[in-house]
Amino acid sequence: MSERALSADERKRAVGLAAADLVEGGMRLGLGSGTTVEHLLAVLAERGVDIAGVPTSEATAAYARELGIALLDPSEVDRLDLAIDGADELDEQLTATKGGGGALLREKVVASMADRFVLIATEEKLVTRLGESFPLAVEVVPFAVAPVQRTLTQRGYTVTLRRAGGGPAVVTDNGNHLLDVHRDGGIEDTAVEDAWITLLPGVVASGLFVELAERALLVDDGGAVRELRRPTD
16 A cells, blocks of 8 residues: 555555456456546556457446457347446445446446446545435426426425536436436435436436445545445445
8 A cells, every 4th residue: 555645646546546457358348437547547557358348328438448359239239248437426335326427327227238347436425314414416308397397396306407517407428418416405305206206207317226236346545445345235
């Protein structure tokens, strides 16, 4: 372990290295989104690991092409060996919130296709209760933004339409908008809230990832990586 606190970028590199050790040649991967996953992809390219992957965002697809990583369309595969992605927050049950980068729908689709789903994150992303300090993202078709916002507000959430620099509404890779929702005290029952939110007409996906991740790799300030596994009954 380093004697100094590493920069955020150095820590992301460290956990990317650890995650790369889970990848074997010939695997079909789910390629997550965000800066932490970019480090993972760079390591895989540096090592020359022969893999192909389904990207979870246009940004990931572009970066993978730049690195020479082969890409797959979801229609080409019925399952993936492994998906690796970051998290906005996660708890000890390995329930996570995702969507800070706006790719939650494709991230959830890809995670559900994988035999194993692994989260990689810096240590401070581990929280006691989700949705309190970092808002939960909800992807909504443009037509339904106002009705969904009203319904979420009535349930006790503070709801904000995500905008680009205070300007127009952010548009996802799927042509939808994003609502960022927060509740004082956080989300008590994540499974119930995920199901309730997802069933609202016009909602495409909730950023709650419940019972999807089998393990998480977390890196601390010094670069040490520890593994968490989802508790089993």
